[in-house]
Amino acid sequence: MQFMQPISTSDSLIAICLFASFCDGEKCDEERKHLSDLANDLGNGNLASLARNILLGKLPLASAASAIETQHDRMAAYEMARAYCEADGSITPAEVDFLKGLKDSLKLSPATVQTLDEQVDCVALAPVTSEAPALPVSENKGMILRYAILNGALELLPQTLATMAIVPLQMKMVYRIGKSHGAELDRRSIVEFLATAGMGMGSQVIEGFARKLMKNLGNKVLGKTAGKVAGGATGSAFSFASTYAIGHLADKYHSGGRSLSAQDRKPLLTALSEEGRQLHARYLPEIQARSQSLNPATIMSLVQGKQQP
Secondary structure: OOOOOOOOHHHHHHHHHHHHHHOOOOOOHHHHHHHHHHHHHOOOOOHHHHHHHHHOOOOOHHHHOOOOOOHHHHHHHHHHHHHHHOOOOOOOHHHHHHHHHHHHHOOOOHHHHHHHHHHHHHHHOOOOOOOOOOOOHHHHHHHHHHHHHHHHHHOOOOOHHHHHHHHHHHHHHHHHHHHHOOOOOOHHHHHHHHHHOOOOHHHHHHHHHHHHHHHHHHHHHHHHHHHHHHOHHHHHHHHHHHHHHHHHHHHHHHHOOOOOOHHHHHHHHHHHHHHHHHHHHHHHHHHHHHHHOOOHHHHHHHHOOOOOO
8 A cells, every 4th residue: 555645845854864874774873863853853763654655665765756746856855865875985786776666656758867866976986095195194284174174164065065075075185194004905894994983974965955855845845944954154164073073083083093882983983073063163263264275176176186275
Protein backbone atom coordinates (compact mmCIF):
# COMPACT_ATOMS: atom_id res chain seq x y z
CA MET A 1 0.00 0.00 0.00
CA GLN A 2 1.42 3.38 -0.94
CA PHE A 3 1.77 6.38 1.36
CA MET A 4 -1.21 8.50 0.26
CA GLN A 5 -0.93 11.42 2.68
CA PRO A 6 0.15 14.71 1.00
CA ILE A 7 3.82 15.40 1.57
CA SER A 8 5.20 18.81 2.54
CA THR A 9 8.22 20.44 0.95
CA SER A 10 10.38 19.94 4.03
CA ASP A 11 9.27 16.29 4.22
CA SER A 12 10.15 15.92 0.56
CA LEU A 13 13.69 17.21 1.06
CA ILE A 14 14.26 15.00 4.11
CA ALA A 15 12.81 11.99 2.29
CA ILE A 16 15.17 12.50 -0.65
CA CYS A 17 18.08 12.57 1.80
CA LEU A 18 16.79 9.38 3.42
CA PHE A 19 16.54 7.63 0.07
CA ALA A 20 20.15 8.63 -0.64
CA SER A 21 21.21 7.37 2.77
CA PHE A 22 19.34 4.05 2.50
CA CYS A 23 20.64 3.25 -0.99
CA ASP A 24 24.17 2.87 0.37
CA GLY A 25 24.45 0.64 3.43
CA GLU A 26 27.81 2.20 4.29
CA LYS A 27 26.33 5.54 5.34
CA CYS A 28 26.91 5.75 9.09
CA ASP A 29 24.41 6.06 11.92
CA GLU A 30 25.86 9.48 12.75
CA GLU A 31 24.66 10.80 9.39
CA ARG A 32 21.16 9.48 9.98
CA LYS A 33 21.18 11.11 13.42
CA HIS A 34 22.16 14.33 11.69
CA LEU A 35 19.18 13.93 9.38
CA SER A 36 16.98 13.62 12.45
CA ASP A 37 18.42 16.84 13.88
CA LEU A 38 17.89 18.58 10.56
CA ALA A 39 14.28 17.38 10.40
CA ASN A 40 13.68 18.92 13.81
CA ASP A 41 15.29 22.17 12.68
CA LEU A 42 12.93 22.23 9.71
CA GLY A 43 10.03 22.04 12.12
CA ASN A 44 8.92 18.50 11.29
CA GLY A 45 9.53 15.67 13.68
CA ASN A 46 8.46 13.34 10.91
CA LEU A 47 11.77 11.57 10.21
CA ALA A 48 10.89 8.24 11.82
CA SER A 49 7.56 8.08 9.98
CA LEU A 50 9.20 8.99 6.66
CA ALA A 51 11.94 6.41 7.14
CA ARG A 52 9.43 3.70 8.06
CA ASN A 53 7.24 4.42 5.04
CA ILE A 54 10.27 4.42 2.72
CA LEU A 55 11.54 1.10 4.06
CA LEU A 56 8.08 -0.45 3.87
CA GLY A 57 7.64 0.73 0.29
CA LYS A 58 4.69 2.96 1.21
CA LEU A 59 6.47 6.14 0.12
CA PRO A 60 7.90 5.78 -3.42
CA LEU A 61 10.59 8.11 -4.63
CA ALA A 62 8.20 9.79 -7.08
CA SER A 63 5.88 10.77 -4.21
CA ALA A 64 8.81 11.95 -2.12
CA ALA A 65 9.86 14.27 -4.96
CA SER A 66 6.35 15.50 -5.72
CA ALA A 67 6.38 18.58 -3.48
CA ILE A 68 9.41 20.13 -5.24
CA GLU A 69 7.51 22.29 -7.70
CA THR A 70 9.80 24.54 -9.75
CA GLN A 71 12.53 23.50 -12.17
CA HIS A 72 15.11 25.52 -10.20
CA ASP A 73 14.22 23.82 -6.92
CA ARG A 74 14.11 20.37 -8.52
CA MET A 75 17.60 20.91 -9.91
CA ALA A 76 18.80 22.04 -6.48
CA ALA A 77 17.30 18.98 -4.77
CA TYR A 78 18.96 16.69 -7.31
CA GLU A 79 22.27 18.52 -6.88
CA MET A 80 22.04 18.04 -3.10
CA ALA A 81 21.40 14.31 -3.50
CA ARG A 82 24.28 13.83 -5.94
CA ALA A 83 26.69 15.81 -3.78
CA TYR A 84 25.60 13.75 -0.76
CA CYS A 85 26.18 10.46 -2.61
CA GLU A 86 29.65 11.61 -3.66
CA ALA A 87 30.65 13.19 -0.34
CA ASP A 88 33.06 10.37 0.50
CA GLY A 89 34.74 10.72 -2.88
CA SER A 90 33.16 7.82 -4.72
CA ILE A 91 29.79 6.67 -5.99
CA THR A 92 28.43 3.13 -5.83
CA PRO A 93 26.26 1.35 -8.43
CA ALA A 94 23.35 1.55 -5.97
CA GLU A 95 23.79 5.32 -5.74
CA VAL A 96 23.98 5.61 -9.53
CA ASP A 97 20.65 3.76 -9.78
CA PHE A 98 19.11 5.97 -7.09
CA LEU A 99 20.21 9.15 -8.83
CA LYS A 100 18.79 7.93 -12.14
CA GLY A 101 15.46 7.24 -10.42
CA LEU A 102 15.57 10.64 -8.74
CA LYS A 103 16.16 12.37 -12.08
CA ASP A 104 13.10 10.62 -13.47
CA SER A 105 11.01 11.44 -10.39
CA LEU A 106 11.97 15.10 -10.55
CA LYS A 107 11.26 15.09 -14.30
CA LEU A 108 14.80 16.15 -15.18
CA SER A 109 16.15 14.97 -18.52
CA PRO A 110 19.74 13.65 -18.76
CA ALA A 111 20.63 16.59 -21.01
CA THR A 112 19.27 19.03 -18.41
CA VAL A 113 21.52 17.74 -15.63
CA GLN A 114 24.63 16.82 -17.63
CA THR A 115 26.49 20.05 -16.86
CA LEU A 116 25.38 19.90 -13.24
CA ASP A 117 26.62 16.28 -12.92
CA GLU A 118 29.99 17.26 -14.34
CA GLN A 119 30.30 20.20 -11.96
CA VAL A 120 29.41 18.12 -8.89
CA ASP A 121 31.83 15.38 -9.97
CA CYS A 122 34.62 17.90 -10.53
CA VAL A 123 34.25 19.25 -6.98
CA ALA A 124 33.20 16.21 -4.96
CA LEU A 125 35.69 13.85 -6.60
CA ALA A 126 38.63 16.28 -6.58
CA PRO A 127 41.88 14.67 -5.34
CA VAL A 128 42.57 15.14 -1.64
CA THR A 129 46.29 15.42 -2.32
CA SER A 130 47.91 18.81 -2.45
CA GLU A 131 50.95 20.01 -4.37
CA ALA A 132 51.62 22.59 -1.67
CA PRO A 133 54.80 21.85 0.28
CA ALA A 134 54.33 20.32 3.72
CA LEU A 135 54.20 22.93 6.45
CA PRO A 136 56.14 22.62 9.68
CA VAL A 137 53.90 21.18 12.40
CA SER A 138 54.18 24.49 14.25
CA GLU A 139 52.26 26.22 11.42
CA ASN A 140 49.28 23.84 11.45
CA LYS A 141 47.19 25.97 13.78
CA GLY A 142 47.44 28.93 11.44
CA MET A 143 46.59 26.76 8.45
CA ILE A 144 43.54 25.31 10.24
CA LEU A 145 42.29 28.81 11.02
CA ARG A 146 42.70 29.86 7.38
CA TYR A 147 40.67 26.87 6.21
CA ALA A 148 38.01 27.57 8.87
CA ILE A 149 37.74 31.21 7.76
CA LEU A 150 37.55 30.14 4.11
CA ASN A 151 34.81 27.58 4.73
CA GLY A 152 32.90 30.02 6.90
CA ALA A 153 33.11 32.50 4.02
CA LEU A 154 31.90 29.94 1.48
CA GLU A 155 28.64 29.53 3.40
CA LEU A 156 27.94 33.25 2.99
CA LEU A 157 27.85 32.85 -0.79
CA PRO A 158 24.62 32.01 -2.65
CA GLN A 159 26.16 29.51 -5.07
CA THR A 160 25.70 25.82 -4.34
CA LEU A 161 29.23 25.36 -5.74
CA ALA A 162 30.47 27.08 -2.60
CA THR A 163 28.62 24.60 -0.37
CA MET A 164 29.96 21.64 -2.36
CA ALA A 165 33.55 22.90 -1.95
CA ILE A 166 33.55 22.77 1.85
CA VAL A 167 33.99 19.00 2.30
CA PRO A 168 36.76 18.64 -0.34
CA LEU A 169 38.61 21.55 1.26
CA GLN A 170 38.32 19.96 4.71
CA MET A 171 39.76 16.75 3.30
CA LYS A 172 42.66 18.65 1.70
CA MET A 173 43.32 20.30 5.06
CA VAL A 174 43.46 16.92 6.84
CA TYR A 175 45.76 15.57 4.12
CA ARG A 176 48.14 18.51 4.62
CA ILE A 177 48.06 18.08 8.40
CA GLY A 178 48.94 14.41 8.04
CA LYS A 179 51.73 15.29 5.61
CA SER A 180 53.21 17.76 8.09
CA HIS A 181 53.48 14.86 10.55
CA GLY A 182 55.04 12.57 7.95
CA ALA A 183 51.87 10.62 7.08
CA GLU A 184 50.65 10.14 3.50
CA LEU A 185 46.87 9.91 3.75
CA ASP A 186 44.37 8.87 1.10
CA ARG A 187 40.69 9.73 0.80
CA ARG A 188 39.43 6.52 2.40
CA SER A 189 41.62 6.86 5.49
CA ILE A 190 40.44 10.46 5.96
CA VAL A 191 36.76 9.52 5.58
CA GLU A 192 37.11 6.61 8.03
CA PHE A 193 38.99 8.74 10.56
CA LEU A 194 36.30 11.42 10.54
CA ALA A 195 33.44 8.90 10.57
CA THR A 196 34.78 7.28 13.75
CA ALA A 197 34.82 10.74 15.31
CA GLY A 198 31.16 11.26 14.40
CA MET A 199 31.72 13.70 11.53
CA GLY A 200 30.10 12.24 8.44
CA MET A 201 30.96 13.99 5.21
CA GLY A 202 27.46 13.55 3.84
CA SER A 203 25.87 15.23 6.83
CA GLN A 204 27.83 18.41 6.15
CA VAL A 205 26.69 18.44 2.53
CA ILE A 206 23.07 18.13 3.64
CA GLU A 207 23.49 20.86 6.25
CA GLY A 208 24.69 23.40 3.71
CA PHE A 209 22.29 22.50 0.92
CA ALA A 210 19.30 22.41 3.27
CA ARG A 211 19.94 25.98 4.32
CA LYS A 212 20.16 27.19 0.74
CA LEU A 213 17.07 25.25 -0.30
CA MET A 214 15.09 26.43 2.70
CA LYS A 215 16.14 30.00 2.07
CA ASN A 216 14.63 29.73 -1.41
CA LEU A 217 11.55 27.79 -0.37
CA GLY A 218 10.97 29.12 3.12
CA ASN A 219 9.03 32.26 2.35
CA LYS A 220 6.73 30.30 0.05
CA VAL A 221 5.94 27.25 2.15
CA LEU A 222 7.58 27.22 5.55
CA GLY A 223 7.29 30.72 6.89
CA LYS A 224 9.28 31.36 10.05
CA THR A 225 10.27 27.72 10.36
CA ALA A 226 12.82 28.08 7.57
CA GLY A 227 14.66 30.85 9.37
CA LYS A 228 16.16 28.40 11.80
CA VAL A 229 18.20 26.67 9.11
CA ALA A 230 18.36 29.26 6.35
CA GLY A 231 20.45 32.01 7.91
CA GLY A 232 23.81 32.62 6.26
CA ALA A 233 25.42 33.44 9.61
CA THR A 234 24.20 30.11 11.04
CA GLY A 235 25.65 28.19 8.10
CA SER A 236 28.90 30.12 8.31
CA ALA A 237 29.22 29.35 12.02
CA PHE A 238 28.58 25.64 11.40
CA SER A 239 31.18 25.36 8.61
CA PHE A 240 33.76 27.44 10.46
CA ALA A 241 33.31 25.35 13.63
CA SER A 242 33.31 21.97 11.88
CA THR A 243 36.44 22.84 9.89
CA TYR A 244 38.17 24.16 13.01
CA ALA A 245 37.25 21.00 14.94
CA ILE A 246 38.27 18.58 12.18
CA GLY A 247 41.62 20.31 11.75
CA HIS A 248 42.52 20.36 15.42
CA LEU A 249 41.33 16.78 15.91
CA ALA A 250 43.55 15.61 13.04
CA ASP A 251 46.50 17.57 14.40
CA LYS A 252 46.10 16.13 17.91
CA TYR A 253 45.68 12.63 16.49
CA HIS A 254 48.89 12.77 14.48
CA SER A 255 50.91 14.65 17.09
CA GLY A 256 50.01 11.89 19.58
CA GLY A 257 51.38 9.18 17.33
CA ARG A 258 47.89 8.30 16.03
CA SER A 259 47.09 6.66 19.36
CA LEU A 260 43.89 8.65 20.02
CA SER A 261 41.17 6.00 20.22
CA ALA A 262 37.89 6.19 18.32
CA GLN A 263 36.11 6.34 21.67
CA ASP A 264 38.07 9.46 22.64
CA ARG A 265 37.65 11.22 19.29
CA LYS A 266 33.91 11.92 19.55
CA PRO A 267 33.93 13.91 22.81
CA LEU A 268 37.05 15.75 21.67
CA LEU A 269 35.41 16.67 18.36
CA THR A 270 32.32 17.90 20.23
CA ALA A 271 34.46 20.09 22.50
CA LEU A 272 36.46 21.46 19.57
CA SER A 273 33.25 22.20 17.62
CA GLU A 274 31.92 24.20 20.55
CA GLU A 275 35.23 26.07 20.78
CA GLY A 276 34.95 26.82 17.05
CA ARG A 277 31.39 28.11 17.40
CA GLN A 278 32.52 30.51 20.12
CA LEU A 279 35.42 31.74 17.96
CA HIS A 280 33.22 32.38 14.94
CA ALA A 281 32.00 35.76 16.16
CA ARG A 282 35.58 36.91 16.75
CA TYR A 283 36.62 36.06 13.20
CA LEU A 284 33.37 37.06 11.48
CA PRO A 285 34.81 40.32 10.02
CA GLU A 286 37.63 38.28 8.42
CA ILE A 287 35.13 35.69 7.20
CA GLN A 288 32.97 38.37 5.61
CA ALA A 289 36.01 40.00 3.97
CA ARG A 290 37.16 36.60 2.65
CA SER A 291 33.75 35.99 1.08
CA GLN A 292 34.17 39.16 -0.98
CA SER A 293 37.28 37.70 -2.62
CA LEU A 294 35.62 34.45 -3.72
CA ASN A 295 34.01 33.61 -7.05
CA PRO A 296 33.38 30.35 -8.93
CA ALA A 297 36.82 30.45 -10.58
CA THR A 298 38.71 30.93 -7.32
CA ILE A 299 36.59 28.27 -5.59
CA MET A 300 37.48 25.72 -8.29
CA SER A 301 41.14 26.73 -8.06
CA LEU A 302 41.08 26.12 -4.30
CA VAL A 303 39.36 22.75 -4.64
CA GLN A 304 41.81 21.62 -7.31
CA GLY A 305 44.75 22.65 -5.13
CA LYS A 306 46.04 25.30 -7.53
CA GLN A 307 45.50 27.94 -4.87
CA GLN A 308 45.88 27.70 -1.10
CA PRO A 309 43.71 29.37 1.59
